[in-house]
Amino acid sequence: MRTISSSSIIIFTITLFILEFSGLDCTTPIGGGSEAGNAKIVGRVVDSLGNPVADVIVTARPHNYDPVKDILSRETDVDRTDSDGQYHFSVSKKxxxxxxxxxxxxxxxxxxxxLEIMxxxxxxxxxTLKTAGTIQIQLPQIIDRTRDYVYIPGTAFFTFLNKSSEFAVLNNVPVARIPSVSIASLQKEDEIIIRHDITVEAGDTSTIYNPSWKYSRRFRLNTTSNGAAVSDTVYNFPVCIRLTSENFTFEQAESDGSDLRFTKQDNTYLPYEIERWDPHNSVAEIWVEIDTVFGNDSTHYYSMYWGNTGAQSESHGATVFDTSTGFQGVWHLSSNNSSQIYDATSNQYHGIPYNLDMSSVIDGVIGEALYFNGFSSYISIPNTSDGNLNLPQNGHYSIS
Structure with a gap:
């Protein structure tokens, strides 16, 4: 039997300050005075240098406008910018x-x-005018490809589905954070929101994978000198993703985080383990095994998905902390059980705490931790004599 007082795993954490909403260069909207009649909208269009642009066609539509069913709607207004880049609308409804x-x-x-008109x-x-991008949408399996269409509510962007294609494509979409993309049918009045908050970048294609998930977001690992300063490429590395109320809306996910998923840029799924999921206090830590952390790089991104009520949890620590990659024991020392300290690896070297209880739980560098009093509190790891866990006396270890 061997005893230890903390975990022995070197970690590399990335805080998810979410991340990547590229859009318009906009000033703060300002409300004006009041007068009888229709509500008036005044705005200005400029180029990338801030110069006004004339002869720009500007269209205002209600935010829920359907470009197929509402094509004859009289609530659409069109204007052309003047020499100062200004446009003017008069809308009948606030x-x-x-x-x-x-x-x-x-x-x-x-x-x-x-745009709130009140x-x-x-x-x-x-x-600011920018080069447009493209949205490519992976289609759900249960749809009518002969009568359904994909569109961006409040815009003229739509496309009817192609029977032979797995994807639908919306071209010439403005660079912005698009609030949602939906699927609708010519035979039905309702719509299905495929994805909320899609980031469109200039000259690039934003692909909506996994349409059963309503939300997604990208995160990048910055290993340059301005970030983690990792010069060499690292393989099969668990990265810690931190979520708080400042970067994540917990109400959009399942109460236990069971609908979380993580993927690479090519939509390959990545193993993950939820160490803590506390929606009441809006805090969570998730470990994601990144197969390749590129050295001195800030361009590669990964995606997180949530918002699928039918998804079952795929959190699995043994896959993230794989013994084949060198992990022999990982103890998060969290408060999920006061009678046993779980080992996240497949070795299952679960520990027995002594003189440690729920009052010993404190905030750690990553998630929760245990406070050891220095003389009588410890963790015993039984059944390791025939295993791979070997902690010789006077050996050298990394504690984190």
Whole structure:
């Protein structure tokens, strides 16, 4: 029998400060005075240098506008910018609108979503024309490919589905954070939201994988000198993802985090383990095994998915902390059990705590930890004499 007082695993943590919402360069909208009549919207379109752009076609539509079913709607307003880049609208109903701007000379676009029009006079955020991007959507299996279509609510972007294609494509989409992409049918009034909050980047294709999940977000591992300063490429490394109320909306996920998933850029699934999931206090730590952490790099990204009520948990510590890659014991020392200290590896070297109880639980560097009093509190790891766990006396270890 051997005893230890902490875990012996070197960790590399990445805080998820989520991440990557590229969009318009907009100023803060300002409400104006009041007068009788329709609500008025005034805005301005500029280029990347901040210069006003004339002859830009600008369209305002209600935020829930369906470009197929509402094509004859009179709630759509169109204007062309003047020499100062300004446009003017007069809308009959107050509420939320989207504004789409397109410059015909070079095809660049700008986009404003959920513009709140509640006063008689309203100023829209100034927005910058940018090279458009593309959204590619992986289609759900249970749909009618002969009568269904994919669209961006509040815009003119839509495409009917192709019977022979697994994907639908929306071209020339403005660079922005698109609030949602939906599927609708010519025969039904309802819609299905495929994905919320899609980031479109200039000249790039944003692919919506796993349409059963309503939300996704990218995170990047910054190993440059400005980040973790890792010069060499590291393989099969568990990375800690931290979630808080500042970077994640816990109400969008299942109460136990069972709908979480992580993928590489090619949609290959990555193993993960939830160490702590506490939606009440809006905090979580998840370990994700990244097969390749590229040295001196900040360009590679990975994706996190959530928002699927039918998903079953795939959290599995033994896959993340694989014994074949050198892990022989991983003890998170969290508060999920006061009578046993679980080993996350397949070796299952579970520990027995002595003079440690729930009052010993404290906040650690990563998640929760245990406080050892220095003389009578310890953890005993039985049944290791015939195993791979070998902690010789006077040996050298890394504690984290």
């Amino acid at each position: 509420g939320y609108y989207t504004v789409d701007a397109q410059y015909s000379k070079d095809g660049k676009r700008a986009f404003i979503s959920n 006063q008689d006079d309203n100023s829209a955020p100034q927005c």
